[in-house]
Each structure stands twice: as structure tokens, then as C-alpha cells.
Amino acid sequence: MIPWALLAALQRLGGSDSFSRKLRRRCTMRCRVLLLAGLMAIGSGFAAMAAGSGNSANDRLLALPPDEQAAMLTRGIKGCAGESVFPMGVVTTPKWKGLAYWSVHCKDGRNFAVQIAPDPKAPWIAADCAALQGTGKECFKKF
Secondary structure, three states: OOOHHHHHHHHHOOOOHHHHHHHHHHHHHHHHHHHHHHHHHOOOOEEOOOOOOOOHHHHHHHHOOHHHHHHHHOOOOOOOOEEEEEEEEEEOOOOOOOOEEEEEEEOOOOEEEEEEOOOOOOOOEEEEHHHHOOOOOOOOOOO
């Protein structure tokens, strides 16, 4: 996956807008596919949302007030000012253990699912909830 900063640097160095848009679109699609795959593969093996979930970022997020949770969850979502959040669950199955999922509602009406990996260096992945329609997975619903 190519970080957004690298895309911006390529564009400043003379990369074409078309090339940059194609890479950004490819990265966005991969993120959505990864999020969807994680949601589908984990099934019903979730633990209760509690401190000590095995995901330190999620545990810290749970300790924050709702307005700060919304601000943290929407940091990487362009144009989204978080209005409300919902912790959906933390995966306990061996393959996906520790992945935390949250839903966030933006003031502009959009909704996103956010995946938080247990590795603090891993990026948070957000997918528009509209992209999950028809997959059997929903935003703002406990797993």
C-alpha cells in the first residue's frame, strides 16, 4: 500500500494528476477490501468491549469522552467532522485477534466503519458504510 504522503511527494516531483488519482483510488479500494475481508472472516468470535482487549489504541479510545473519540476516529477521513461514535467490537478469533471496529457518523451525514489494528504502528482503516451494504455487515451494530 502506498501512503498518501508518498503520493503527494510523487505529484510534487512531477507525477501526473491522473497517475496520482489512480494510485489513490487503488489504495482506497485495497483498504476497503481489507476492511471487508476482516469483517467477513471474523464471524462471531468477538469479545466484550472492555479495557484489556489486547488492542491498546482501542482501550485508550474507550477511555476518552465521546467528542474526543469522534475527533480521533475521523482524523484520516477527509471532510468528516465526527458527530457520534459506536464501538462495534473486538475480534477474538486467532487469525484476526485484537482488531477493533468502530462506527462513526459525520456531521455531513456520511457514516464510516473504522478498523483499528492491535499493532500501534499499523494505520487505521476507514471504509464508507455504504460500501458494506449487501455484504451482511452493518455499521452501528455490535458484532
